[in-house]
Amino acid sequence: MGKDFIQVTFDSNDVRECSSVILVPEKAMEEPGYIKTMSVGEVANIKHEFHAMAQMAYYQYQDDELDIVSVGGVISVSQGDMLEKLDSGMVICRDPDGEFQVVIHAQLNRKKMLETTNRYCTRWVRLDI
Numbered sequence: 001m002g003k004d005f006i007q008v009t010f011d012s013n014d015v016r017e018c019s020s021v022i023l024v025p026e027k028a029m030e031e032p033g034y035i036k037t038m039s040v041g042e043v044a045n046i047k048h049e050f051h052a053m054a055q056m057a058y059y060q061y062q063d064d065e066l067d068i069v070s071v072g073g074v075i076s077v078s079q080g081d082m083l084e085k086l087d088s089g090m091v092i093c094r095d096p097d098g099e100f101q102v103v104i105h106a107q108l109n110r111k112k113m114l115e116t117t118n119r120y121c122t123r124w125v126r127l128d129i
Contacts, residue, residue, distance in 0.1 A: 006038050008091055009076040010103055018093040021077055022050055024117050025089040032120040038079055047125050054121035057092045057100050058114045070106040
């Protein structure tokens with residue numbers, strides 16, 4: 001695994017290497033301020049990248065084109081010394097090739113979690129314009 005990438009680890013120590021992630025705990029359904037983002041390269045237009053990630057994941061889900069992994073255990077996201085753990089939530093990943101994947105706890109409503117994330121990222125970008 002490359003040290004420059006974000007590591008998403010879940011059931012059976014399955015690991016995904018990502019260049020950007022959006023972490024969405026279940027409680028973000030009521031309070032979207034809990035949504036966090038991480039990226040390998042922090043650039044001036046990073047908010048727009050996260051907005052595009054959330055929007056594309058939602059559209060791909062609607063078109064049944066999104067790679068979704070359902071998990072039962074903790075999802076860990078690490079980058080360098082930073083470690084985030086989700087006991088219940090979802091992570092949207094963009095891999096180094098630009099493809100999207102979602103890791104989500106099985107009991108959660110996929111559509112609502114993706115809608116919440118898309119709505120949050122859309123508002124986040126609009127407030128900055």
